[in-house]
Amino acid sequence: MTVRTGAPAAPLTPRAALRWPLIKRAVRRAQPGTIVEIGCGQGAMGARLVGLTREYVAVEPDPTSYRVACERIEPRGGTVVNGLTDDLPAGRTYDMACAFEVLEHLEDDAGALRDWAPRIRPGGHLVLSVPAWQHMFGPWDKAVGHYRRYSPDDLAGTLRDNGFEPVDISLYGWPLAFALEAIRNRVADGSPIQEESAPEQTAHSGRWLQPSKRISDVGITVGILPFQALQRIVPKKGNGIVAVARRV
Template sequence: MPLTPADRPLPPLAPRAWLRYDVVSRIIDRLSPATALEIGCGQGAFGARLATRADYLGVEPDAGSFEVAYERITCLGGTVLNAMSSELDPGTTYDMVCAFEVLEHIDDDKAALAEWVTHVRPGGQLVLSVPAFQERFGPMDKHAGHFRRYSPAELTARLEEAGLGDVDITVYGWPLGYALEAVRNRIDAKKLEKVGDLTPEELTRATGRTFQPSGRVKGAAIAVATSPFMALQRLRTDTGTGLVAVATRRG
């Protein structure tokens, strides 16, 4: 008997992704979108989860990440394209458009947001995540190909300039995010010494494949170990290492 989507195990998440998904999943519960577009879906760990909750389309420009995402998401009823969001039909809109850890990789973030908003139906929502607070910018950010980090005020301003309103931002990651960043900064400082002077665009190409867990046992262990910190971070929604924002396209 073939497996149904409900029978298929969801892809494992890294610790930082679990902290992020704890916030994102509650937003999805509240919004209950019928249709969803994810921009830069990477290897599809979030997309697989969204595909079980909405009519889902993910776009991913990196060919290697796309292949993994395709295998993970299409079996759950979603669709994945090896493409940029700018290649989509501009006349098609979605209840919810998502971009997780994408905006910081784009030099002209204002232009990116303006394009993303065209895919949100009037009254629909844009949901995104970014690393928080420029003063925390370090080797991890540089190795990942980040141009910047954001404060809640800066991200709110960007979203409002793009024609979005009712902006709600959650700071997440306290306290585990600080330890995870410290470890990544040490590891990535050494990696930067080896890769030389690559551009942020060149560094970005591999970021969706970096530190991604594989295997059900390892994934389950990470989920169990991270779960207490998902509860802890809800106590401090103004302190942490990342931001999750939800905003509404003005109708």
């Protein structure tokens, strides 16, 4: 696969920018030759992952987000499929699967992990992110179709019970993500999206409050740097989790 590294990457949200260093570190340590991203949304993270592997494939069920993801990922050499993991070639496995802000949207999270495991070669890795701490479940979670949030121990147990051995489970986001969450809860409280069905909310979540312009990327990248440094200093505080697990 030829990667067009000159193609501009899509802007990350501030929260995604906070978790990106943890994700990048996990991918570089594992050095996967092939990656599948499950639920790539509008492709902002995928546009970065393409440059860290030989072959990158993503699946995205929402047609609107899929079209944006194609525009962002495919010029860089990746492939995006409008569908689910079942729509990938039968029997195909990957060195790594990634699922960012996906698991909390699935009513049967254990079943999803069992479904994902056969897509990863034995000994390969799963990298995922989820919101942390059920006591923080608020208007934003409800509006975007979350079923739950996780503690590090809860997530580790769910992974162990469904085909994976946790390698690293890290909190991220202190202190900025707490302020961002308060803002998101205020925006979501009373929003019409609260009245949508869970599948509609999930589809909407990949598009809501997403930056779209290159200038946004520059501003977020520069502005987030001191907060990326702060969260490294306080690694045991945060309202988000990035987890790395190995397929048993």
